[in-house]
Amino acid sequence: MSNDNVIEVKNLTMEYSTRKGNVSAVDNVSFSIKRGQALGLVGESGCGKTSIAKSLLKLLPDNAMIQQGQIVLNGKDMVPLSETEMRTHRWSEISMVFQAAMNAFNPVYTVGDQIIEAIETHLPKVTEAEGRAKIETLFRMVGLAPEMMDRYPHEYSGGMRQRAVIAMALSCDPDIIIADEPTTALDVIVQDSILKEITALQENLNMSMVYISHDVAVIAEVSDRVGVMYAGRMVELADTEEIFIRPIHPYTYALMQSFPSVTGPKKELISLPGEPPDLLHPPKGCRFHPRCPNRIEQCDQEQPEWKDYGNNHFCACWNPMEVN
Amino acid sequence: MWSYIGKRVFQMLITLVLFQIATYILIDLQPGDVTDLFVGNPNITAAERQRIAADLGLDGPLYERMWNYLTNFYTGNLGVSMVQYPRPVGEILAQRLPRTLALFVYATVFSFWFGYVAGKFLAWKRGGRWEYATTIVGVTLYTIFTPLLGYILLWGFATKLDKWVRNTFGIDFDLPVSKFSSTSLWRKAPYDTNTVFNWMNLNFIILVVIVLLAFFLSRYVPRNRREFLRVASMTVPFALSLVWWIFFSGVGIYAWDLVIHLFLPILTLTLISFGGNMLLTRTSMLETLREDYIETARAKGLPEKIIRNRHAARNAILPVWTALVFSLSSTISGGIITETVFSWPGIGEILVDSVSNSDFPVAMGALTVIGVMTLVAHLIVDIGYAFLDPRIRVH
Numbered sequence: 048m049s050n051d052n053v054i055e056v057k058n059l060t061m062e063y064s065t066r067k068g069n070v071s072a073v074d075n076v077s078f079s080i081k082r083g084q085a086l087g088l089v090g091e092s093g094c095g096k097t098s099i100a101k102s103l104l105k106l107l108p109d110n111a112m113i114q115q116g117q118i119v120l121n122g123k124d125m126v127p128l129s130e131t132e133m134r135t136h137r138w139s140e141i142s143m144v145f146q147a148a149m150n151a152f153n154p155v156y157t158v159g160d161q162i163i164e165a166i167e168t169h170l171p172k173v174t175e176a177e178g179r180a181k182i183e184t185l186f187r188m189v190g191l192a193p194e195m196m197d198r199y200p201h202e203y204s205g206g207m208r209q210r211a212v213i214a215m216a217l218s219c220d221p222d223i224i225i226a227d228e229p230t231t232a233l234d235v236i237v238q239d240s241i242l243k244e245i246t247a248l249q250e251n252l253n254m255s256m257v258y259i260s261h262d263v264a265v266i267a268e269v270s271d272r273v274g275v276m277y278a279g280r281m282v283e284l285a286d287t288e289e290i291f292i293r294p295i296h297p298y299t300y301a302l303m304q305s306f307p308s309v310t311g312p313k314k315e316l317i318s319l320p321g322e323p324p325d326l327l328h329p330p331k332g333c334r335f336h337p338r339c340p341n342r343i344e345q346c347d348q349e350q351p352e353w354k355d356y357g358n359n360h361f362c363a364c365w366n367p368m369e370v371n
Numbered sequence: 372m373w374s375y376i377g378k379r380v381f382q383m384l385i386t387l388v389l390f391q392i393a394t395y396i397l398i399d400l401q402p403g404d405v406t407d408l409f410v411g412n413p414n415i416t417a418a419e420r421q422r423i424a425a426d427l428g429l430d431g432p433l434y435e436r437m438w439n440y441l442t443n444f445y446t447g448n449l450g451v452s453m454v455q456y457p458r459p460v461g462e463i464l465a466q467r468l469p470r471t472l473a474l475f476v477y478a479t480v481f482s483f484w485f486g487y488v489a490g491k492f493l494a495w496k497r498g499g500r501w502e503y504a505t506t507i508v509g510v511t512l513y514t515i516f517t518p519l520l521g522y523i524l525l526w527g528f529a530t531k532l533d534k535w536v537r538n539t540f541g542i543d544f545d546l547p548v549s550k551f552s553s554t555s556l557w558r559k560a561p562y563d564t565n566t567v568f569n570w571m572n573l574n575f576i577i578l579v580v581i582v583l584l585a586f587f588l589s590r591y592v593p594r595n596r597r598e599f600l601r602v603a604s605m606t607v608p609f610a611l612s613l614v615w616w617i618f619f620s621g622v623g624i625y626a627w628d629l630v631i632h633l634f635l636p637i638l639t640l641t642l643i644s645f646g647g648n649m650l651l652t653r654t655s656m657l658e659t660l661r662e663d664y665i666e667t668a669r670a671k672g673l674p675e676k677i678i679r680n681r682h683a684a685r686n687a688i689l690p691v692w693t694a695l696v697f698s699l700s701s702t703i704s705g706g707i708i709t710e711t712v713f714s715w716p717g718i719g720e721i722l723v724d725s726v727s728n729s730d731f732p733v734a735m736g737a738l739t740v741i742g743v744m745t746l747v748a749h750l751i752v753d754i755g756y757a758f759l760d761p762r763i764r765v766h
Contacts, residue, residue: 106670137672145670150663153682155761164681165671167594175594199761215671 059116072098087270095279142221152200159196185214206237278334285360450732471717478640490652512646521712549714656687
């Protein structure tokens with residue numbers, strides 16, 4: 048692995064302990080992101096995408112534990128850090144655009160005050176006037192009128208709020224930004240313009256990004272590299288174009304099949320029967336095997352290896368789709 | 372804002388008139404009047420009693436008497452006491468109002484503030500023995516019968532604590548358990564009790580205004596000096612006024628006498644609503660801590676103290692403030708009971724007194740004062756809510 052990686056995640060395993068037992072929400076996931084690169088994480092609901100995002104910021108509830116692995120951010124492992132030490136890295140190096148932008152702002156303070164607060168914490172030398180100037184620039188960048196910073200969150204529309212959340216995420220010049228389904232709650236037109244905004248910002252600022260979505264089409268638009276998650280494990284990881292042309296894992300293939308192509312030839316959409324497994328009692332071997340059309344005997348016995356298929360394309364499957 | 376307040380004041384006036392009419396009818400429904408006090412006196416015949424009643428204006432039909440009362444009231448004449456004849460009701464109430472108002476305001480402010488702070492920390496540090504202990508204390512205080520609490524405190528402070536202090540330190544602590552002042556001490560005083568008491572209240576109001584101003588102005592000073600300004604605003608004026616009262620006012624000993632007389636009534640009334648405020652703040656804070664913006668605040672890497680105070684507690688206070696409207700009425704009724712238990716000569720005490728003596732104008736006046744207090748307190752709570760929550764601000 049080269050040194051221009053902003054973040055390297057190695058064998059990350061995170062579990063929630065519940066009364067019924069441990070839920071392995073993230074199991075042995077590894078990936079790395081270069082400066083200016085956008086990684087898309089895609090998968091069904093409840094397959095560990097958001098758990099990965101929260102683990103990266105170490106923003107976990109009390110019952111969650113990172114069991115093993117490393118999260119190396121700018122050359123420093125975040126996993127052993129205490130809450131107080133972690134605090135200085137949050138937002139200044141790694142920030143997040145939240146899924147529920149509607150409630151991401153505290154209703155009793157103006158949006159500007161809440162952004163200034165982050166700047167004050169991480170850049171104590173910045174004066175209030177400089178902070179406001181910075182927010183003005185950020186608001187222009189995300190397409191909001193700078194006067195809006197003195198308004199309260201309830202005076203914003205859904206789309207405006209999402210833009211403000213993005214501006215807030217950029218306020219301390221982070222090296223990497225995690226976008227957790229930022230457009231899911233918005234209508235398609237707003238969604239499209241915000242997606243374009245995010246992509247442009249990420250390229251202009253040469254920032255790294257983890258983009259989380261269940262929507263394959265959105266992922267295709269924003270990311271340079273795609274990781275496919277299933278039941279807490281990463282099953283396939285490749286460059287965006289590569290994975291869309293040559294999906295190797297049957298689950299990736301099924302995901303691609305379940306979305307229509309607007310420009311391509313008409314085809315029947317194939318939906319994948321069944322649902323993701325209960326992570327309290329994950330299936331033995333490959334976690335996808337109960338739903339897999341390509342299942343062979345080995346699948347329910349052993350966990351498939353993480354294999355290199357060339358062209359920077361990795362996959363974990365005993366019986367992959369035909370590799371052409 | 373001003374048009375809103377004007378509208379509210381107009382509504383309050385209508386409510387007050389309706390309240391007076393209802394109260395008048397209810398009092399009128401009670402059997403007997405002040406002349407019944409003379410029933411046992413063989414020198415006053417039934418005919419004589421009727422003549423006295425006619426003199427006092429107690430005969431005529433209900434609507435006529437009520438009309439007379441209301442027109443007199445709104446032209447500034449509250450009538451005269453029938454028991455302390457011919458002392459004007461206005462004078463009696465004016466003498467007692469500052470005391471009751473002070474009792475009510477101090478108890479409300481203290482119970483709200485301490486309940487808020489205690490609830491905040493309880494929710495923040497969940498679990499453990501502290502939580503059980505404080506929850507039990509909170510529920511007990513919330514549900515206890517007010518006079519019982521008063522008598523428990525009387526017993527604890529006046530007998531047990533007194534004895535303990537005398538045996539351990541050899542000092543006569545002598546915490547007064549009733550009345551407003553020690554008569555023997557005040558005989559030589561240069562001022563009367565109400566004058567000194569009003570100075571003390573004025574002093575308290577000035578202190579509160581300074582703190583509020585400092586918190587408001589601290590936004591405009593550089594960040595690193597904010598905390599200093601806030602702490603200074605809370606401590607320096609307080610210390611200065613203490614020094615003034617002790618060394619320069621010349622009435623320090625008299626003021627202290629009033630303070631120790633105030634102690635138990637205020638403690639009783641504070642404890643009654645403290646439990647409810649604490650439990651409600653705790654619940655509300657636990658709810659707030661699950662909100663998304665708390666997670667955002669954590670993700671932003673803000674210090675825990677800021678997340679707790681600026682984000683969680685600041686939002687958790689909203690429902691507690693709303694509930695203040697309901698707890699006000701219990702504080703007012705609790706105030707009447709507390710005043711009676713501690714023979715504290717306020718509005719509540721004279722109300723109980725006048726009702727048992729059928730002193731109709733005084734009872735009516737005291738009830739009206741309590742009604743006005745309730746209405747004004749509600750207005751203040753509503754205006755305060757608009758300051759606390761930008762979402763309901765009137766534009």
